[in-house]
Amino acid sequence: MGIYGAINSAVSGLNAQATALENISGNVANSQTTGYKRLDTTFADLVSGGGDTQASQVSGTTFATSRATNTVQGDITDVEVDTYMAINGEGYFVVTQASDVVDGSTTFADETFYTRAGDFERNQEGYLINSSGYYLQGFPLDPDTGNAIGDNPTVVQIENQPLAASATTTIEYQANLPRIPATNDYDGSDEATALIATGLGGANIADTDNDDFLDSSISGGSITIYNQNGTAMNVEVRYAKTQNADSGVPQNDIWAMYIGTGEDTGDTWYEVATMEFDDTGELIDVADGAVGTANAANDGLTIATLDIGGVEATGVEITFAGGSLTQYSDPDGSASSVSLEQDGYAAGELTGVAVDESGRVIASYSNNQQRAVYEIPLATFEAEQNLRRVDGAAFSATASSGEADLSGGGQILSNKLELSNADIADEFSKLIVTQQAYSANSRIVTSADEMLDSALNMVR
Numbered sequence: 001m002g003i004y005g006a007i008n009s010a011v012s013g014l015n016a017q018a019t020a021l022e023n024i025s026g027n028v029a030n031s032q033t034t035g036y037k038r039l040d041t042t043f044a045d046l047v048s049g050g051g052d053t054q055a056s057q058v059s060g061t062t063f064a065t066s067r068a069t070n071t072v073q074g075d076i077t078d079v080e081v082d083t084y085m086a087i088n089g090e091g092y093f094v095v096t097q098a099s100d101v102v103d104g105s106t107t108f109a110d111e112t113f114y115t116r117a118g119d120f121e122r123n124q125e126g127y128l129i130n131s132s133g134y135y136l137q138g139f140p141l142d143p144d145t146g147n148a149i150g151d152n153p154t155v156v157q158i159e160n161q162p163l164a165a166s167a168t169t170t171i172e173y174q175a176n177l178p179r180i181p182a183t184n185d186y187d188g189s190d191e192a193t194a195l196i197a198t199g200l201g202g203a204n205i206a207d208t209d210n211d212d213f214l215d216s217s218i219s220g221g222s223i224t225i226y227n228q229n230g231t232a233m234n235v236e237v238r239y240a241k242t243q244n245a246d247s248g249v250p251q252n253d254i255w256a257m258y259i260g261t262g263e264d265t266g267d268t269w270y271e272v273a274t275m276e277f278d279d280t281g282e283l284i285d286v287a288d289g290a291v292g293t294a295n296a297a298n299d300g301l302t303i304a305t306l307d308i309g310g311v312e313a314t315g316v317e318i319t320f321a322g323g324s325l326t327q328y329s330d331p332d333g334s335a336s337s338v339s340l341e342q343d344g345y346a347a348g349e350l351t352g353v354a355v356d357e358s359g360r361v362i363a364s365y366s367n368n369q370q371r372a373v374y375e376i377p378l379a380t381f382e383a384e385q386n387l388r389r390v391d392g393a394a395f396s397a398t399a400s401s402g403e404a405d406l407s408g409g410g411q412i413l414s415n416k417l418e419l420s421n422a423d424i425a426d427e428f429s430k431l432i433v434t435q436q437a438y439s440a441n442s443r444i445v446t447s448a449d450e451m452l453d454s455a456l457n458m459v460r
């Protein structure tokens with residue numbers, strides 16, 4: 001083909017270098033795009049016609065193809081937005097796009113896309129959407145078991161609906177009662193003066209006996225619990241010792257536990273149970289009180305109906321499980337190591353949304369409760385380099401890439417973002433080489449033109 005073949009080869013080189021320049025310019029333009037995967041350029045030769053051996057062939061033309069870098073991790077940076085996340089390792093976030101707004105509510109397209117751009121933020125409808133307009137998808141979680149529901153991800157939506165109240169069912173109680181309580185009545189020597197005032201034991205405390213009761217009992221701590229509709233109830237505990245061990249008479253120390261009624265008239269304290277301790281200070285028996293019933297395990301009690309200040313709660317259990325209530329000698333004469341924990345809470349408003357390190361969307365509420373509401377899957381592919389690029393640093397599956405597998409992937413990192421894997425310094429280096437190669441190909445065209453002119457001038 002001679003000179004004309006050289007021109008054809010040079011033109012193909014110009015076209016190939018132009019493709020490389022286009023990829024370089026796109027990479028530079030997206031060097032700050034979250035989750036962007038650069039496109040490199042691969043060159044291949046086309047053998048021109050000739051003989052059966054290389055000695056009888058000549059160099060042919062070239063063509064350029066784009067080479068994906070989906071498997072090349074971008075740098076990961078820290079951010080302060082709780083719903084931003086990055087993927088360390090392989091995988092893509094599963095996303096979709098909005099298709100329409102019907103009656104003020106967003107509807108979504110059937111097509112699924114995949115992206116590494118994890119700059120998701122919650123919009124006014126509660127959806128997590130990234131800066132390119134893609135909506136995050138995940139598996140909803142069962143509120144009771146915490147397990148994912150189904151195997152098809154749905155659009156993540158955290159609505160502003162309040163978290164319903166949960167009634168207190170259990171109070172976990174821990175305390176050490178002194179062997180001799182330092183009550184106001186105790187004279188410092190006669191242990192009998194530390195016992196509950198005469199005539200007050202074995203029943204609720206009436207308001208007329210309130211002062212005598214306070215003088216002959218000690219504080220046992222307090223806690224706020226919640227009834228069925230989330231109304232707060234302040235539980236105040238006091239203890240009064242009803243029996244001392246006597247070396248001359250085989251018997252154990254016995255205490256009565258009381259809870260304040262929240263009333264100024266009538267009964268001011270409920271007797272909920274009596275507790276017996278052996279000479280080592282261990283709890284050996286819990287007996288029914290005026291309003292409490294000892295449980296079968298002998299390590300706690302249940303109050304069927306607890307009325308505090310006109311607010312009722314039902315079925316409240318106070319447990320001393322694991323030996324948490326003891327009577328060891330205490331020089332201060334007060335209850336020590338007191339700890340009360342309960343399992344109820346009031347209703348709460350949504351205050352925030354975040355993503356944890358296990359890839360779960362966590363909703364936080366004003367009542368200090370948190371709920372895991374979605375699990376974020378990561379999609380992997382057998383041939384992710386064959387994914388089709390779409391706008392917004394996203395991809396769609398193709399027949400060559402295979403279907404998405406949502407059972408694996410890398411690690412989701414919260415409060416982080418994956419940056420573009422395009423490095424400006426590297427792109428500028430490629431730019432210099434591309435520019436020189438383009439100039440060299442244009443020089444071949446010029447030289448071939450001069451050679452044709454010389455051939456044409458031969459006939460003049």
